Amino acid sequence: MLAELHGHRAWYGYDGGCIAAGRAACVEALAAAQLVHDHLLQVSVLETLVLLAIGSQRAWEAASAVENAHRLACRAGAGHTVHLVIALRDANVATHVGDFPGVRRALSRALSHQSRADADPEVPDWARFVGPFEVDYATADMYVRAEQPKRAVPFLRAALRGIGGDLLRNSACTA
Numbered sequence: 001m002l003a004e005l006h007g008h009r010a011w012y013g014y015d016g017g018c019i020a021a022g023r024a025a026c027v028e029a030l031a032a033a034q035l036v037h038d039h040l041l042q043v044s045v046l047e048t049l050v051l052l053a054i055g056s057q058r059a060w061e062a063a064s065a066v067e068n069a070h071r072l073a074c075r076a077g078a079g080h081t082v083h084l085v086i087a088l089r090d091a092n093v094a095t096h097v098g099d100f101p102g103v104r105r106a107l108s109r110a111l112s113h114q115s116r117a118d119a120d121p122e123v124p125d126w127a128r129f130v131g132p133f134e135v136d137y138a139t140a141d142m143y144v145r146a147e148q149p150k151r152a153v154p155f156l157r158a159a160l161r162g163i164g165g166d167l168l169r170n171s172a173c174t175a
Contacts, residue, residue: 002028002029002032003029003030003033003036003038003041003045004029004041005029006025006026006029006032007026007029007041007044007045007048009021009022009025009029010022010023010025010026010029010045010048010049010052011048013025013052014048014051014052019052019055019056022055023049023053023056026049030046030049039072039073039076040072040078040082040124042068042072043069043072043076043085043086044124044127046065046066046068046072047065047069047085047086047089049061049062049065050062050065050066050069050089050092050093051089051092053065054093054096059096059097062089062092062096063093065089066086066089066090066093069089070083070090073086079117079119079120079121079122079123080113080114080116080117080119081113081117081120081123081124081127081128082123082124082127083109083113084113084117084130084134085127087107087109087113088106088110088135088138090102090109091103091106091107091110091141091142092138092141095142095145098146100146103138104142106138107139110134110135110138111135114131114132131162132158132162133159133161133162134159136155136156136162137155137156137159139152139155140152140153140155143155
């Protein structure tokens, strides 16, 4: 429960622009998740840490969080949905550092996992947000960062169309 609480605080820090406070909450959440040996909870915290580390201009930390999330997801036998989230975070890191071949590789992995996510017997609550619109958004982000905004537009439109009303946080971000 403590890990979940700190994980929520981390998201509030991210959404509210309090990146340092969000990172501190992530560290607390990660420590709590490690104490109870919950690999998927650790993955959840690490995927949040990726975004906060990027916001802190700490690409090395974000890349390390992706690597650790992947290792833990494999150890836990996580399904395609969890691996989809990790691939998208890998795309976030590669986009941030301008590694466009790396972005394309990560997006390719994301599409592969997305195509098989329906076969997941269980999806953790924290990963239920992910879907095709996230891949579209990550693709648009890559094109914007590559200074090709016209190529980003169709992906942004698709992402906006794809966000369901049941994803309140994501819907609020587009308002």
